[in-house]
Structure formats: structure tokens, C-alpha cells
Amino acid sequence: ARPGQVVDLTNCDKEPIHIPGGIQPHGVLLVLQEPALTIRQVSENAEALLGVPASSLLGTALESLLTEPQASSLRTCLLSERLEDNNPLKLTTRVGGREHFFNGIAHRHQGRLILELEPTFEQEALPFFGFYHQARSSMSRLRNAKDLSALCLEAVREVRRLTGFDRVIAYRFDEEWNGAVLAEDRLETSDSYLGLWFPASDIPRQARELYTLNWLRIIPAIHYEPARILSLPEDAGQGPLDMSFCVLRSVSPIHLEYLRNMGASASMSISLLKEGRLWGLISCTHVSGDKYVPYEVRKACEFVGEFMSSLLVTKEGNEHYDQRIRAQSIQVRLLERMTRHPDFAVGLTHPPPELLELTGATGAAVYFNGRTTIIGQAPGDEQLQGLIDWLAAKPDPQELFCTACLSNHYPEAAAFKDVAAGLIAASMSRGRHNYVLWFRPEVVQTVAWGGNPNKPVDLEGAQPRLHPRKSFALWKETVRGKSLPWKDYEVEAARELRRSVIDIVLQRSEELLKLNM
Ligand code: BLA
Missing domain, CATH: 3.30.450.40 (GAF domain)
Structure with missing residues (x-):
């Protein structure tokens, strides 16, 4: 600023x-006018690095600083169309009998030829x-x-x-x-x-x-x-x-x-x-x-x-490819257990981490025939019941409901954003309300902040200036109540699991029907 x-x-x-109006002083910046390479602009630190005050360089030709053979080859380089290909130009200035070595970095921008000199050995x-x-x-x-x-x-x-x-x-x-x-x-x-x-x-x-x-x-x-x-x-x-x-x-x-x-x-x-x-x-x-x-x-x-x-x-x-493959193998194991086990919920939730890994969730609830099985971090019983009732009563029931900010849709969720700011809800049957729910906490809880927030805020200057650490406070406000977004392949894995579960349920009820006939 x-x-x-x-x-x-x-x-x-x-x-x-x-357009900061200045440079970092470990080098000198020159704006040159072609074809004579007259110095039109120069950084005020010229004297420290070149031995000539900036004010006396303005209006003079760059060549006066250089030894003669360099001056002519420099002109050839600088005036070429692709002058950047010649960087760094190895330049030696001679002022008052003293030599200084520089890397010259040249480029053209908006019709100006800019040469930056960095001292070198x-x-x-x-x-x-x-x-x-x-x-x-x-x-x-x-x-x-x-x-x-x-x-x-x-x-x-x-x-x-x-x-x-x-x-x-x-x-x-x-x-x-x-x-x-x-x-x-x-x-x-x-x-x-x-x-x-x-x-x-x-x-x-x-x-x-x-x-x-x-x-x-x-x-x-x-x-x-x-x-x-x-x-x-x-x-x-x-x-x-x-x-x-x-x-x-x-x-x-x-x-x-x-x-x-x-x-x-x-x-x-x-x-x-x-x-x-x-x-x-x-x-x-x-x-x-x-x-x-x-x-x-x-x-x-x-x-x-x-x-x-x-x-x-x-x-x-490949990263996503590997994750997809991993989701598929989890899927296969879950299904295998579900087909073997008379109680689905048990098949899905043992061992617990697999259902969570499938979608990258931190908690899940399997709600089946009026019974709830919970793994990981989840809302309390009453909160969960409230959520399920809300899902069941939704005017636009979806097979899969997915959000990174549940409280936008269901304000009561603000109370449990620490465990479930994000939700994937897969409806497992029509008519009866059976669900698998996956939860993710608010992003501020999961994401570790790297700016040393415990360090006291520095004194601010006389002007009301923005302190960079304040940006974190602002950011925290913008992500309040939100979880990390669900990735496509995570949502896809939930959808895939839903399909398989429904197939198994159908198959079982057909078998039951046959037995009863
Ligand atoms: C630039 N901020 C940068 C850059 C980095 C970071 C890497 C590029 C410049 C550089 O190479 O130093 C941020 N640096 C980080 C991060 C880590 C790190 C996240 O090492 C983590 C380990 N910065 C603020 C706020 C503002 C701000 C609130 O925190 C604005 C009001 C501005 N950052 C800001 C600006 C630049 C910048 C303007 C550009 C600097 C420039 O190129 O002139």
C-alpha cells in the first residue's frame, strides 16, 4: 500500500x-530507452551498488557504466526480440577504477525495457x-x-x-x-x-x-x-x-x-x-x-x-484413482459381511472404521427398523431422532441427501456442528425410514491452523492497519457451521453402498416371501 x-x-x-513504487534493495532497477539505452528510471539505491548516485545516472547512456566490449554485446542482446533468452547477462561495471559484477535480468513490459542488476561473484x-x-x-x-x-x-x-x-x-x-x-x-x-x-x-x-x-x-x-x-x-x-x-x-x-x-x-x-x-x-x-x-x-x-x-x-x-479402488474394496467387504449377517447394522458397523473410511466421515449412524447403531462421533440420541424425523418429513425426499452445511437446511443442526456440520444421508428403503448417515464436524474443528494463534497479537501501528492474524478470525467466520466438502468419489461411494444394500434387502424379502408361501 x-x-x-x-x-x-x-x-x-x-x-x-x-505497482509498489519501489524495489527490494539487493539489486538495482533501470528502465532503458531504446535504441540508445538511455536510463529513464533508476532505483534510488544505485549509488550503494554501482557507485554512482541515481540522480546523475538519469538521462545518461547505460554504456557509460560498462567496459567497451560489453557495451556492444549488451546492445545486441537487449535489442533482440527474445531478450529473456539471454538472461542472465553477465555484466561488469567500472566506476572510478572499481569493478562490480552483476547478473543482468532483462525483460520488456508495456513497451518498457527493464533491466535489473543483482550483484554476483x-x-x-x-x-x-x-x-x-x-x-x-x-x-x-x-x-x-x-x-x-x-x-x-x-x-x-x-x-x-x-x-x-x-x-x-x-x-x-x-x-x-x-x-x-x-x-x-x-x-x-x-x-x-x-x-x-x-x-x-x-x-x-x-x-x-x-x-x-x-x-x-x-x-x-x-x-x-x-x-x-x-x-x-x-x-x-x-x-x-x-x-x-x-x-x-x-x-x-x-x-x-x-x-x-x-x-x-x-x-x-x-x-x-x-x-x-x-x-x-x-x-x-x-x-x-x-x-x-x-x-x-x-x-x-x-x-x-x-x-x-x-x-x-x-x-x-492417480490419487483419486487409489481412493476409488480403496472404496471399492471396502464396499466388497461390507457387502460380504452384510449378506452373511442376519442383522445389517452389525454387518455395516463391524469393524467400525470401514464404514467411516468409505466416505471419509468421522462418525456414522445406521438407523434400521427403529434401532440406531452409532460409530465414531455422532449427535446425541434426541438430536439424532430429531434429524431422522426431519429427513423423513422432507417434502422432497432424496435417495441421497448431501451437504457440507447442515444448519443451512436444518437450523437445529447448529447445536451439534462440532460433530455433524456435514452430512450424507442415504435412504435405504422406500416407505419405511431406514438410513445410513455419515457425519463430519465443522471445519474449524478439523483443520489445524498454522499461524501460531497463541502468540499475542503484535502492537499495531499508528494507522489502523490490518494485522495478518486477523485474517484467521475472518476466515473462521466464513467457515462457521461448515464441514470440509464431500468429494465426488466419497458421495459416489455412499450411493454405491445404498444400491447394494437395497439389492440385498430386496433379495432377502423375496426369499422370505418364498419361505412363507
Ligand atoms: C503473499 N502469502 C504470500 C506468499 C505466501 C503467503 C507463500 C507468497 C510470497 C512469498 O513467497 O513469501 C503465505 N507463506 C504463506 C503461508 C505459509 C507461508 C500460508 O510460508 C504457510 C506455511 N496476507 C495475509 C492477509 C493479507 C495478506 C490478511 O495474511 C492481506 C490483507 C496479503 N500475502 C498477502 C499479499 C501477498 C502475500 C498481498 C503478496 C506479496 C507480494 O508478492 O507482494
């Missing part, structure tokens, strides 16, 4: 993070063969991962190996853009984030849009003073520089505060895309000081993200 602009819960996703780059072998073995590990979890784990290990971040996690968005940590590689002395969920507002819409366009972003040192971008006076009316594709783009102050609250000192994240849509992130955080990752290593990390992205369709497809 710019000075005077207050970001709050209602406009969090409107913060224009692509010769020995920093991965040797070519090292990179090649690493990439090859990393590709085969990712490709051979047997399923989605294995793929995520290989990827976070690979990124941690490449960079040395204290923690690397793989993070997947759900339908509402909340995220869950699927895999982690971390310092052994730190707490695990595995399985934790984070609310959608932690990574707002406009940030997700930028991350769909860029593979990687880095914050090497969160405690920085942004370096403003200075322009020639005659360009003053041009409006702020769009930094959507800049590697030095200054970061949202809200996010920096978020990282401070997490105890992080540096951060990097890599996008994971599935069929062009942001699927998740590989998110890296460092707690033990600044963490600068050289350009070549970042490219190797991007490569891991890009390659993992290309594998998501098959590996995630």
Missing part, C-alpha cells in the same frame, strides 16, 4: 502489489555439469514418484537441497483457495507444518494472479527499506512502473508483517500450475537470517516447479 492508503479486510485483495554459479546432473536426477525422482504425496515430498526435498532454506513446504489450494500443507522438508529443530491449513486471505487474489504469470518470487531479507524508483522530471506524469514481471519488486507490507509474525527472515515461493491454473506453491522460509538465492539456483528451482506442474495431472488423477 502507498502511504496514506489503508488496507483492511475489505480491500485486502485490491492492494496494487504490481564469479564462483556463485552452479557449474554447468553439476546443474545438468542435478536436473537429470531430479527429473527422474519426480517422474518416478508413485503418487501425489511422493511427488510433493521429492519436490520439497529437491528445492531444499538446491537452496538450503530452513523450511520448504508444498501447499495445495482447495476450491475456496484455502491451502493445505501436503509435504515438508525442514530443519529438524523446528515444528512441523504438515497437514496445517491456511485461509485463502493469506495469499489474496491479485497475488495469486501474479503468481500464475511468474514461476518464482523471492524476499532475501524481510527487514529492508524499499528503494524508490526515480524518473526524469519530464517523465513525471507517466504513472507508476508496472513491476508484474520484476524480480526485485517490493513486497506488500502486509505480507512482510505476516512473515515477521511467523518468525521468518526470508522467503521464496515457486508456483505450481495445473492446466494453466494456480494449483499450489512450493513455499520456502528461512528463520536463521537473510537468504539470498543466486539467479542460476532460482532457475533450477523454477525448473523443479515447472516439471512438477507437468506431472500434476497424472499424479493427482
Whole structure:
């Protein structure tokens, strides 16, 4: 946010993070005018890194900073159509007899040629063969991962190996853009984030849009003073520089505060895309000081993200495939027991976990001929009876009634949302009211929150500013009374079980009829 602009819960996703007006000061940003490569804009930290004050660079030609042979090859590179293919440009500046080495990262956006210079040391780059072998073995590990979890784990290990971040996690968005940590590689002395969920507002819409366009972003040192971008006076009316594709783009102050609250000192994240849509992130955080990752290593990390992205369709497809197979084998065992056992309810509920596993429920009730058998967590007897009466009296009885927010349909359910905010109710016979009910608790109860909620809220500044931790409170309100959604294959498994039970019931009653004849 710019000075005077207050970001709050209602406009969090409107913060224009692509035009922050400044950069992170570990590099210098230049906007060049073609063909002479005149410096039209430059970040105010130029003096610290180049040895020339920003104000005296404005209006001059970039070449004056460089040694002559470089200047002409630079011009060839920069003026080419696909200038990004030449990144990083290895540049040496000479000012007052002192040489400085840089990686130059160039791109064109909205008709502007932007060159970002990151200081470098010769020995920093991965040797070519090292990179090649690493990439090859990393590709085969990712490709051979047997399923989605294995793929995520290989990827976070690979990124941690490449960079040395204290923690690397793989993070997947759900339908509402909340995220869950699927895999982690971390310092052994730190707490695990595995399985934790984070609310959608932690990574707002406009940030997700930028991350769909860029593979990687880095914050090497969160405690920085942004370096403003200075322009020639005659360009003053041009409006702020769009930094959507800049590697030095200054970061949202809200996010920096978020990282401070997490105890992080540096951060990097890599996008994971599935069929062009942001699927998740590989998110890296460092707690033990600044963490600068050289350009070549970042490219190797991007490569891991890009390659993992290309594998998501098959590996995630397999995930559901495995779950379906598992549901089918449970189904077979349940049916076999039901046909053997004169009392269905017993067949269905022994051993108890199988009926729950079938749909991923935490509790179930089998209501058969006026008798109820309960497994796992379920509403109390009276609450259950009330629910069954309500189901039986529904004006539009369905074979399968399925909801992730029962209290929307049946307000009395608010009283037992801790065990049954979500419900699948399968009606097992016409006329008589026999049901199998599956329950899931309110999502706030099941989902573990990863932002250290017990930590006292930091002092807020003089301006009423949004504290990132407040987003969790907001999120809790939006999910109040709701369970995690039932997945298609879980609903399908309930439907399948219903069909089989009805078949068995019919078969038995026919047999009974024959006996009685
Ligand atoms: C950005 N938030 C991000 C990013 C991550 C997270 C990974 C990408 C930038 C980066 O790589 O650091 C969130 N980081 C996490 C999570 C974990 C983690 C969930 O390590 C879990 C382990 N953030 C808030 C609120 C707002 C907010 C309330 O909590 C808005 C009001 C904003 N987050 C926010 C913004 C960005 C962001 C604006 C974009 C930062 C930028 O690119 O400029």
C-alpha cells in the first residue's frame, strides 16, 4: 500500500502489489530507452551498488557504466526480440577504477525495457555439469514418484537441497483457495507444518494472479527499506512502473508483517500450475537470517516447479484413482459381511472404521427398523431422532441427501456442528425410514491452523492497519457451521453402498416371501 492508503479486510485483495513504487534493495532497477539505452528510471539505491548516485545516472547512456566490449554485446542482446533468452547477462561495471559484477535480468513490459542488476561473484554459479546432473536426477525422482504425496515430498526435498532454506513446504489450494500443507522438508529443530491449513486471505487474489504469470518470487531479507524508483522530471506524469514481471519488486507490507509474525527472515515461493491454473506453491522460509538465492539456483528451482506442474495431472488423477479402488474394496467387504449377517447394522458397523473410511466421515449412524447403531462421533440420541424425523418429513425426499452445511437446511443442526456440520444421508428403503448417515464436524474443528494463534497479537501501528492474524478470525467466520466438502468419489461411494444394500434387502424379502408361501 502507498502511504496514506489503508488496507483492511475489505480491500485486502485490491492492494496494487504490481505497482509498489519501489524495489527490494539487493539489486538495482533501470528502465532503458531504446535504441540508445538511455536510463529513464533508476532505483534510488544505485549509488550503494554501482557507485554512482541515481540522480546523475538519469538521462545518461547505460554504456557509460560498462567496459567497451560489453557495451556492444549488451546492445545486441537487449535489442533482440527474445531478450529473456539471454538472461542472465553477465555484466561488469567500472566506476572510478572499481569493478562490480552483476547478473543482468532483462525483460520488456508495456513497451518498457527493464533491466535489473543483482550483484554476483564469479564462483556463485552452479557449474554447468553439476546443474545438468542435478536436473537429470531430479527429473527422474519426480517422474518416478508413485503418487501425489511422493511427488510433493521429492519436490520439497529437491528445492531444499538446491537452496538450503530452513523450511520448504508444498501447499495445495482447495476450491475456496484455502491451502493445505501436503509435504515438508525442514530443519529438524523446528515444528512441523504438515497437514496445517491456511485461509485463502493469506495469499489474496491479485497475488495469486501474479503468481500464475511468474514461476518464482523471492524476499532475501524481510527487514529492508524499499528503494524508490526515480524518473526524469519530464517523465513525471507517466504513472507508476508496472513491476508484474520484476524480480526485485517490493513486497506488500502486509505480507512482510505476516512473515515477521511467523518468525521468518526470508522467503521464496515457486508456483505450481495445473492446466494453466494456480494449483499450489512450493513455499520456502528461512528463520536463521537473510537468504539470498543466486539467479542460476532460482532457475533450477523454477525448473523443479515447472516439471512438477507437468506431472500434476497424472499424479493427482492417480490419487483419486487409489481412493476409488480403496472404496471399492471396502464396499466388497461390507457387502460380504452384510449378506452373511442376519442383522445389517452389525454387518455395516463391524469393524467400525470401514464404514467411516468409505466416505471419509468421522462418525456414522445406521438407523434400521427403529434401532440406531452409532460409530465414531455422532449427535446425541434426541438430536439424532430429531434429524431422522426431519429427513423423513422432507417434502422432497432424496435417495441421497448431501451437504457440507447442515444448519443451512436444518437450523437445529447448529447445536451439534462440532460433530455433524456435514452430512450424507442415504435412504435405504422406500416407505419405511431406514438410513445410513455419515457425519463430519465443522471445519474449524478439523483443520489445524498454522499461524501460531497463541502468540499475542503484535502492537499495531499508528494507522489502523490490518494485522495478518486477523485474517484467521475472518476466515473462521466464513467457515462457521461448515464441514470440509464431500468429494465426488466419497458421495459416489455412499450411493454405491445404498444400491447394494437395497439389492440385498430386496433379495432377502423375496426369499422370505418364498419361505412363507
Ligand atoms: C503473499 N502469502 C504470500 C506468499 C505466501 C503467503 C507463500 C507468497 C510470497 C512469498 O513467497 O513469501 C503465505 N507463506 C504463506 C503461508 C505459509 C507461508 C500460508 O510460508 C504457510 C506455511 N496476507 C495475509 C492477509 C493479507 C495478506 C490478511 O495474511 C492481506 C490483507 C496479503 N500475502 C498477502 C499479499 C501477498 C502475500 C498481498 C503478496 C506479496 C507480494 O508478492 O507482494
